[in-house]
Amino acid sequence: MGRCDDKGYIIIALKAKSCGLHQVSYGDYLLTAGNKMIRLWLITVGFLSQNVITSSYTDTTVQCDRHQNGEQIKVIQGEGLHWPCPNIDCSLETDHLLISWFKNSSDGLQEITANESNRVHHHGPNLYILPLTLSDSGLYITRWMESNDHGCNEFETYIKVYEGFNINQLYSNLTEEPPDVRISCPVCEDQNKSLTWYKDFHLIPGQTEEFLHINNFSKNDEGIYTCLCTWEHHNRKYNSSGSRKLHIKDPTTSFSTMILYPRNNSVVVIDLGSKVVLTCLAFFGINMRDNCFVLWLRNNTSLDGVKGYTINQRIEIDKFNSYLIIDKVSEVDLQSEFKCKAVGLRKGAHVNITLKSRESVLPLVVMILCTFLVFLLCFWTTKWLTVDLALFFRGLWVTQKNRDDGKVYDAYVIHQKNNMDEETENSLAHFIHRVLPDILENRCGFKLYIHGRDDLPGEDFTELTEKTMQLSRRLIVVLTPETSQSQEVTTPQDYDWKVGLHQVMIQQEMSIILIQLGDIKDYSHLPLGLQHLLQKTPPLKWSESSRKATSPSSRFWKKVRYMMPAIPAEKSSLKSASTKLHSQEHFDIQC
Numbered sequence: 001m002g003r004c005d006d007k008g009y010i011i012i013a014l015k016a017k018s019c020g021l022h023q024v025s026y027g028d029y030l031l032t033a034g035n036k037m038i039r040l041w042l043i044t045v046g047f048l049s050q051n052v053i054t055s056s057y058t059d060t061t062v063q064c065d066r067h068q069n070g071e072q073i074k075v076i077q078g079e080g081l082h083w084p085c086p087n088i089d090c091s092l093e094t095d096h097l098l099i100s101w102f103k104n105s106s107d108g109l110q111e112i113t114a115n116e117s118n119r120v121h122h123h124g125p126n127l128y129i130l131p132l133t134l135s136d137s138g139l140y141i142t143r144w145m146e147s148n149d150h151g152c153n154e155f156e157t158y159i160k161v162y163e164g165f166n167i168n169q170l171y172s173n174l175t176e177e178p179p180d181v182r183i184s185c186p187v188c189e190d191q192n193k194s195l196t197w198y199k200d201f202h203l204i205p206g207q208t209e210e211f212l213h214i215n216n217f218s219k220n221d222e223g224i225y226t227c228l229c230t231w232e233h234h235n236r237k238y239n240s241s242g243s244r245k246l247h248i249k250d251p252t253t254s255f256s257t258m259i260l261y262p263r264n265n266s267v268v269v270i271d272l273g274s275k276v277v278l279t280c281l282a283f284f285g286i287n288m289r290d291n292c293f294v295l296w297l298r299n300n301t302s303l304d305g306v307k308g309y310t311i312n313q314r315i316e317i318d319k320f321n322s323y324l325i326i327d328k329v330s331e332v333d334l335q336s337e338f339k340c341k342a343v344g345l346r347k348g349a350h351v352n353i354t355l356k357s358r359e360s361v362l363p364l365v366v367m368i369l370c371t372f373l374v375f376l377l378c379f380w381t382t383k384w385l386t387v388d389l390a391l392f393f394r395g396l397w398v399t400q401k402n403r404d405d406g407k408v409y410d411a412y413v414i415h416q417k418n419n420m421d422e423e424t425e426n427s428l429a430h431f432i433h434r435v436l437p438d439i440l441e442n443r444c445g446f447k448l449y450i451h452g453r454d455d456l457p458g459e460d461f462t463e464l465t466e467k468t469m470q471l472s473r474r475l476i477v478v479l480t481p482e483t484s485q486s487q488e489v490t491t492p493q494d495y496d497w498k499v500g501l502h503q504v505m506i507q508q509e510m511s512i513i514l515i516q517l518g519d520i521k522d523y524s525h526l527p528l529g530l531q532h533l534l535q536k537t538p539p540l541k542w543s544e545s546s547r548k549a550t551s552p553s554s555r556f557w558k559k560v561r562y563m564m565p566a567i568p569a570e571k572s573s574l575k576s577a578s579t580k581l582h583s584q585e586h587f588d589i590q591c
Contacts, residue, residue, distance in 0.1 A: 063151075064143060070156030074169040077161055078131050080238025082191060082231065085125040085142045086155045096124035098147060104139040112140075116234065127157075130238060137161045165201075170224070171244050181221075183212040186242035188229035198226040222248050255285040257292075257344040260319070264351040269358050270329050278324040278353060280340035286318050294322035297339040329355060387555075387562045394566050405473075410446040410565050411513065412472035414496045419482045419525070427517055427544060428480050435550055436476075443552050444561055445568040448476075451496065465496045472510060473565045475500045479516045479539060482525045501529040513563045514539035 071086040084091040085099065093099055101112040101122040113121050120129050120136070125144075129136050137160050145152045162169055171186040185195060197207035200223045204212070214221055226243040261281040270276050284292040296303045296311055303309040303324065310325040322340065326333060334355050341350040382389075415432060432450060440446040448454075449468050455461075469475075477500070504512045516539040523531050540559055548554035552561070 064154045065151065066154045066156070068156055070158060072158045072160070074160050074162065074166075074171070075132055076165065076169070076241060077134055077163050079240050080131050080231070080233070081127070081129040081136075081159070081240065082188070082233070082238075083127045083129075083157065083159075084190070085144065086157055087142070087144070087153070090142060090144045090153070090155060091125045093125050093144065095147065098145040099125050100143045100145075101127055102141045102143065104141060109141065128233065129159075130233065130236075132161050134161050134163065165243070169243065171242055181214045181217055181246065183214070183225050183244060183246065185210050185212075185227035185229065186244060187227060187240045188231060191229070191231050193229045193231040196228040196230070198228065199223050201226065217248065219248050222246055255283065256346050257342050257349045258283045259340060259342055259349050259351050262340075262351060262353060266351065266353050267356050268353060269356050272331070272334070272357050273328055276326045276329055276355070278326070278338065278340070280322045280324070280342075280351070282320040282322065282340075282342035282344075282349070283318060284320060284342070284344040292320060292342075292344040294320055295339075295341040295343065296322070296324045297341060298333075298336050300339065387558045390562055391558060407471055407473050408447070409449040409468065409472040410568055411440075411448050411474035411476045412469055412496075412500065412510075413448055413450045413476045413478065414500055415478035416480050416482070417494060420480055424480050424518065428478065430544070431517060431542065432478065439550065439552055439557055440560070440564070444564075446564055447568065462495060465499050469496070469499050469503055469510075474563070475504055475510050475512045477512060477514050477530070479514065479520060479523075479526070481518050481520050497527060497530075501527060501533075504533070505529050511563070512537075513560065515560070516541045517544075 067087070073081070073083060075081055085093070090099070096114070099122075102109040103112060104110075112127070114123065115121055116123060116128075119131075120127075122128065125142070127140065127142075138158070140157045140159060142155045142157065143152055144155070160169075188195075195208050195210060197204040197212050212225060212227075224243050224245050226241055229240045229242075231238055231240070259280065259282050261279065268276070268278065278296075280294055280296075282292075282294050294313065296309075298309075304311060308327045310327070312323040312325065314321040314323075320342070324338070324340075334357055336355075338353040338355070339350050340353065342348055413432065413436065415428060420428065433453065437448060437450070441448055449472060451465075454468075455464055477497075500510075500512075503510050512533060514534065514537060523534055526534070540556055542556055543549060546554070546556075548556075551557065
């Protein structure tokens with residue numbers, strides 16, 4: 001009986017022939033069998049050992065408790081890194097077979113070798129990267145197997161490699177108060193090393209301790225302090241550095257807590273359903289930032305974390321600004337009392353604030369609108385009735401005041417005497433010789449001078465025109481449409497136009513009344529001075545076809561009377577009859 005393994009690991013034979021051995025002595029057989037049994041045992045042990053080590057490092061399917069609040073390391077390219085497991089108990093583990101390291105990459109967890117000849121390797125709980133490169137940035141995981149094979153723990157370490165010094169590389173900043181400060185080296189803990197200290201990247205001579213002591217420091221000692229650690233691994237030296245920023249706190253002065261704004265029992269007017277920001281400004285002292293805070297309460301219940309209410313803070317050197325943001329004001333808010341409470345090192349202070357719904361502005365708008373409409377109505381009524389009011393009060397005023405200015409005529413009437421068709425001439429003659437005298441002279445008591453009616457034959461026209469103009473208070477200019485293309489008045493009979501315009505525009509001794517008969521589209525045929533007056537004062541338009549064309553109460557004649565002298569010359573002459581050479585009989589004026 002017997003079986004021969006083709007690898008020769010197991011040989012049990014009763015007959016040499018069965019294993020292909022011929023003429024072998026029993027002693028040789030025992031020796032051969034013994035040697036092969038030893039070989040079999042060694043190979044088996046080696047195989048089993050290899051399987052145990054491989055399961056420790058390569059089995060990434062093990063379910064472990066992941067501790068995600070890991071360490072964050074900020075290092076510089078080219079330096080060396082020696083980093084222990086971030087868990088204290090794990091970092092003290094002596095059985096290196098229970099610890100493995102991995103890097104989380106795009107391909108999943110990549111195991112880090114324990115071969116110390118590699119640039120990146122681990123020695124039990126300690127990770128070595130010698131030296132660092134930018135590609136070494138990433139998440140590293142330390143797996144610590146429990147010795148009883150009941151589970152494992154994983155600890156995270158995030159490594160960020162910078163190309164050079166970066167402000168984000170700073171370890172926790174230090175804020176200190178005088179007089180003394182102690183700065184610890186943030187790297188190379190529990191290592192054999194030599195230290196060098198730098199301030200703002202300038203060497204600090206003689207400082208080689210793990211803690212840098214600064215006595216009686218001042219503002220000049222503020223800055224970035226860097227600890228450079230030199231350590232050795234397998235007879236090679238490496239550098240590691242870490243920096244902290246030192247800030248010197250300003251001296252503090254405490255005062256009694258005061259709330260500067262708002263005043264106590266303030267009322268804030270708001271719109272229901274709107275967003276509101278309440279401001280509270282507190283004073284605790286100078287540079288009093290620590291142990292000082294502001295609370296917001298509604299009916300003595302804190303609003304911190306309550307939905308719909310947000311509290312923001314802003315701290316200045318000597319003031320503490322707190323803002324309560326109400327997303328949407330409700331009826332409950334209107335019925336509640338809000339409190340801003342300042343708590344400091346000394347006695348606190350508080351103010352109460354209530355919200356009040358804004359009253360409707362509709363009544364105010366209606367009142368303003370009504371007032372505006374009344375004002376507008378009064379304005380237009382006054383403007384429309386200005387002439388009527390002036391004529392009414394003028395009658396009262398005339399009875400109380402006499403005017404004797406030496407004038408004989410109330411108005412001198414001039415009109416165009418050429419370039420008119422027959423219809424225009426007839427209409428002009430009717431207005432000049434019948435309508436105008438009837439209304440102004442017969443009914444209103446004014447005295448007019450009309451050329452061709454009031455001058456005597458044989459009188460010098462030029463001298464008479466100048467003399468009569470000086471005795472007149474107004475100049476009535478009657479405009480009519482022109483049929484020819486003449487550009488200005490040139491006939492001798494039109495000399496009164498030039499004298500009248502000179503009196504009005506240059507000497508300003510009389511006022512002008514412009515009356516227009518018919519439609520005139522272009523005034524270019526008139527003298528330039530008259531064109532200028534027409535641009536400033538539009539003419540009064542008389543229409544022969546109007547129902548009230550000859551009625552003194554029409555708008556047209558009221559405007560003419562308004563522009564005429566307040567006291568007609570006829571009345572002045574009657575009241576001063578004792579001083580006149582010729583008196584006239586007073587008659588009833590129907591105007």
